[in-house]
Amino acid sequence: MTFERDILTRLGEHDDESVESMARLHARLLEAASSEDLLDVAYRVLDTPVGSLLLAATAMGVVRIAFDAQGHDAVLDDLARRVSPRVLCAPSRLDPAARQLDEYFSGRRHRFDLPLDLQLAHGFRRLVLGRLTDLDYGSTASYAAVAAALGSPKAVRAVGTACATNPVPVVVPCHRVVRSDGSAGGYAGGAEAKRALLALETANRA
């Protein structure tokens, strides 16, 4: 039996060459998957001043942005479960999003122009997200104000939940929604990330 184990171990080892081959084969798989319409969810990671962001897109548009704190692997598992398990690391599909986020974090971009796929937000939460895109760069609104603007002044907590579960933070600027007392409030990327985004926008406001 030790012989069998030895054989199995050796047959399971990967040489450097197979690592190189894998990079080539992965690229080839992406190309074929795109042309056959099988790349349901593409993702990449982008380094930003608020940590590495996971960006994911369907053919429709950007479907998910996630912070380190949310656990990129957990978010990918969630996408596999809720959107499609055909999830592949395919940076080129995220090139426009990565470019615009780079511009945003350098203060040069105040508004995103990206197709979004909001399939992970439903009902009232989705309405809230639609409202958030009206909030101008460098401005803030309270949870209560957003609820009132939607005609549901009592739905303050629901607005908070919608912000907390925003599938595409930064691009849909839930960080611009703050507590009525002016403090930043919670954020999926952590309170520190929220303050950093608000500070960035204040500094680059026209």
Added chain:
Amino acid sequence: MSLPPFEVVVADHGPTVLRICRAMVGAHDAEDVWSETFLAALAAYPRLEPDSNVRGWLATIAHRKAIDQIRKTNRGPLPVERLPEAPGYSGEPAPRDDDLWDAVAALPTKQRGAVLYHYVAGLPYAEVGQLLDSSEAAARRAAADGMRALRSTVTRETS
């Protein structure tokens, strides 16, 4: 329990499936067979049962794709005589498979298939038999014969 992202499947099983492909069709065609295998797997993936033996499932697809490839290139049965040192036609150096993988590639077709599908891919003998058009018992014998042949190779190496 749910299916992991396909990227995880590629990372976990891609290299092993590539070596299975090399052993089955040689270095020159292995990447074509791997690509066909993973594209077909990606297409079918959402219908896979979450607790399946993913490596065995991939090996089953690779087996079919290898047969397609061999038919396409019209080389008759598995090209054992070209192995193990056939260089790539495109000028790429032949992979430096260690002696053990060379020995696997040089096994007779059924023994090679039985060793790869049972020992490397983890398929039960009944399924190995189906892939090789043999009975379960014949697949078990072929795997045992293949392992005995590999053992003599390893013994020669170390002595």
